Amino acid sequence: MGNKKRKKKAQLPFRINILFFVVFLMFSVLIMQLGVVQILNGEAFQEEIDxxxxxxxxxxxxxxxxxxxxxxxxxxxxxxYSITYTPAKGTQAEDRLEVAEKLATFISMDSEEYIDGITDRNKQEYVYLQDIEKAEDRVTAEEQKELSNSDFYKLVLERIPEEDLKGFSKQELEVIAIKKELDKAYSLTPQIVKNEDVTAEEYAQVAEHLSELPGxxxxxxxxxxxxxxxxxxxxxxxxxxxxxxxxxxxxxxxxxxxxxxxxxxxxxxxxxxxxxxxxxxxxxxxxxxxxxxxxxxxxxxxxxxxxxxxxxTVDMEFQEEVDKIVREELKAAKSKHPYANRYMKDAMAVVLNPQTGEILAVSGQSYDEENDKYISNPLKTLYDAHRPGSIVKGATVLAGYESGVISPGQTFNDQTIKIADTPSKSSYSNLGPVNDYAALRKSSNVYMFYIALKMGGENRYPFPNDSKAAFDTAAWQQIRNYFQQFGLGVKTGIDYPYESTGYVGDSSYDPGLLMDFAIGQYDTYTTMQMAQYVSTIANDGYRVSPHFLKEIREPGESDEKLGSVSKSVNTNVLNRIQMDQTLIERVQEGFRQAYQESGGTAVSYFGDKDYNPAGKTGTAENEVYEDGNKTDVNNLSLVGYAPFDEPEVAFAVIAPNTGIVSNQYNINKYIGERILDAYFDLKEERSEDNEEEEN
CATH class of the missing domain: 3.90.1310.10 (Penicillin-binding protein 2a (Domain 2))
Structure with a gap:
């Protein structure tokens, strides 16, 4: 019995040893795992922490x-000076309000511009942030369950009492105005808080306290x-x-x-x-x-x-002079005939180099009737299209040559033409026999009428009075195709965001309308298109893009020094008109005669000039409507270039809706004359200045 008890006691320490051994193994595994974490993965985990x-x-x-x-x-x-705000990621509305409150102690935002811009929403957000719990308690828990976060926030703001949005102090309104600007900022993107009227003192105060103003x-x-x-x-x-x-x-x-x-x-x-x-x-x-x-x-x-x-490409000294000329002549025209010119509001001019397309000056002057003053409005040279009148006759003659309906030197008797059921059509007077030169010099309408009739398939000459005229409507597109080669009715290719191409009239079965088209009294064109048209004639038929840009330059080392040339704009030839050079030269000569020869429609303005000018005058019938009543008016136009033999400057002028009176003030011719005079006077003056500098 005693031996059995001793044997049982001997087994107990063995079991304890097994338990200790198991515990030891578990601790060993744990220590090993900690070692792996610390030694092998410790750096990675630390990187995650940091x-x-x-x-x-x-x-x-x-x-x-x-x-x-x-x-x-x-x-x-x-x-x-500028105060900006660049919020960090995760910036909350409460953070922006805190910044706004601190910033308000250094800058003023109490001008009408800022205070008037504060909305009820801005005020609601400010009140909400003053006591968020109180504001949110106005929405029940049941209501909140049915709403998204954004809808809940919207409802919270809506339930802020109206009286809480009144009685803000000046300081509080400034804080709200500042916070409104801070709220516009995107994460890590600078937002201007105030810049137009930051004082030196405000700038210094903010700069000194940047550590207190996060962002x-x-x-x-x-x-x-x-x-x-x-x-x-x-x-x-x-x-x-x-x-x-x-x-x-x-x-x-x-x-x-x-x-x-x-x-x-x-x-x-x-x-x-x-x-x-x-x-x-x-x-x-x-x-x-x-x-x-x-x-x-x-x-x-x-x-x-x-x-x-x-x-x-613009010459600002010349630009200022052209503006002055157009404005003065518009004033003069209205003062000479104040009643007749009551509908006259604008005058436009474009001046460019016909060989390169470089725009030298662009002017549009308008009369502001409501305020009784004259204002600059050069965009009208690109946006407003008008009936050009007889200036287009050069294109009509060339269309006649190329289509084969007339030949160089051909003569027509300038007298009234009467087509059945159509009003009589004539020149300003019966000019008698005229050839192509005389037709351009004297501005014969009848000569152009016969070109239009012939292109439409009517070959009778002289045309029998009160007869029906044969007419093929394909003539409309044919003659417009010729006009478009000069830039009339199509985009000029100018380096500008927008330009009008004008109005294209109905291509109806009516020879009378095509006759009107042939003398510039149907389709409409912009002043820029007219300038490109005359430049194409001056430039031997080469149509080039008008352009404002001459060069793009890298930023200079200082404000006083231009940087290197990054890009130069070359002449861009859009097309060469499909006509023989000798025919173009005949129109050029007709234009020279209109300016310089006896009987020329502009000879009294340009005949004595030493810069050898050429060009074409124009008058187009127009109409204005007021209270349902129609009033007949004129568009006065003029195109030209100089010198005739080596053109370096071309221009187009139009003054719409002038009154029809005897001894009319020829605003178009006065503007054109003064523009060319100013150009060559300035050129001579600069040449003399350069000579003095060299000497």
Whole structure:
């Protein structure tokens, strides 16, 4: 019995040893696992703990400048103090309110512009953040269950009592105005809070307290500046404000090209057309942030560079003179015959180099009847189309040659033509026998009428009075095809966002309308199209694109020095009219005679000029309607170029809706004469100045 008890006691320590051994193995495995974590994976886990996020933000740079052909600054950048806000990722509304409250102690936002811009929604959000729990308690738990987060928030704001949105102090309104600007910011994208009227004191105060204002920076911004004020400004165009940012309808286009939503872009004119060159290269800053969104480091990875500069073909000194001429002559025309010219509101002129297409000046002057003043409106040279009148007769004669319905030197007797059931058609007087030269010199309508009739299939000459005329409607497209070779009725190819091509009349079975077309009294054209037309004649039939741009230049090392040439604009020949050179020369001679020979319709204005001009006058019948009543008016036009043998300048002028009176004020001829005089006077003056400098 005693032996059995001793044996049982001997077995107990063995079981305990097994238990200790198992525990030992478990601890060994645990220690081994900890070792693996620490030694093999410790670095990876530590990296996860210390993990940061790197994001790149792009800082806008000033746009390129715009110069005239003589390197005078037309559009500059004016530096501005600027307060910006760049929120970190994860920034909440409460954080922005806190920043706004601190920033309000350093800057003023109490002007009407800011305060009037505060909406009820802005006020509701401010009240909500003052006591979130109180605001949310106005929505029951049952209601909240049925709502999405955004709908719940919207309902919370709506239930803020009306009286809580009144009685804000001036300081509170400033805070709300600042927060409104902060709320526009995108993560890691600078948003301008205030820049147009930041004072030096505000700038310094903010700069001194940046450590207390997370995301806020005191920096410099820019705005467009126009040394020539309104001269040429409408054609230069404009840019969006940062508040507008990129146009919503073009968001995809801009965002895929590296823009931010609040970037300013060209929205009209040359600013829009040459946006890609003017925009510049943004400075790129890489921010390192923690997972919570706190910025712990930043570095510049791409240096910013302001936009490239544009050098235009326009001569601003000459442009100012052309504006002055057109405005003065418009005033003179209205003062000479104030009642007859009551419907006359505009006068337009385009001046260019016919051989290269370089635009030297573009002027549109308008009378603002409501405010009784004259304003610059050069866009009308591209957008407004008018019946041109007899200036198109050069194209009509060339169409007659090329179609084979007339031959060089052919004569027609200029006397009234009467087609059955159609009003009589004639020139301003019966001119008797005229050949092609005389038809252009004296501006014979009848000569052009016979060309139109013959192109329509009516070959009787002289045409028997009160007879029906044969007419093939295919003549409409045939003659328009000839006109289009000169740029009439088609796009000119100008480097501008938009241009009108004019009105195309109904191609009806009516020979009388085609006769009207042949003398410029049916389809309509812009002043720019008319300038391209006369340039094509002056340039021996080569139609070139008119263009504003001369060069694109890299940013200069300083504001006083232009950079190197990045791109030069060469002459772009669109087409050569399909007509023999000798025939073009006959029209050129007819144009010279109109300006310089006895009987020429413009000889009294240009006959004694030593710069050897050529061109064509025009008058088109037009009508205006007021209160259902029709009034007959005229469009007065003029095209020309000089010198005749080696053209370097061409122009087109039109003044629509002048009164029909005896001894009418010939605004078209006065403008044309003064433009050519000004061009050659300025050329001579500069030549003399250069000689003096060389000596």
């Amino acid at each position: 993990r940061t996020i790197q994001d790149t933000t792009k800082i806008p740079v000033p746009r390129g400048k715009i110069y005239d052909t003589n390197h005078n600054v037309v559009v500059d950048n004016k530096p501005l 806020i920076n005191a920096t410099t911004d820019w705005d467009r500046e126009y040394p020539y004020k309104d001269t040429f400004r409408d054609l230069v165009g404009s840019i969006t404000s940062q508040e507008q940012g990129i146009p919503a309808e073009s968001e995809d286009y801009y965002m895929t090209r590296g823009y931010s939503r609040n970037d300013r872009v060209g929205k009209s004119g040359l600013e829009e057309y040459y946006e890609e060159s003017l925009r510049g290269r943004k400075e790129q800053i890489q921010y390192t942030t923690t997972k919570s969104g706190r910025v712990i480091d930043s570095k510049t990875i791409v240096e910013g560079e302001r936009g490239k500069d544009l050098v235009l």
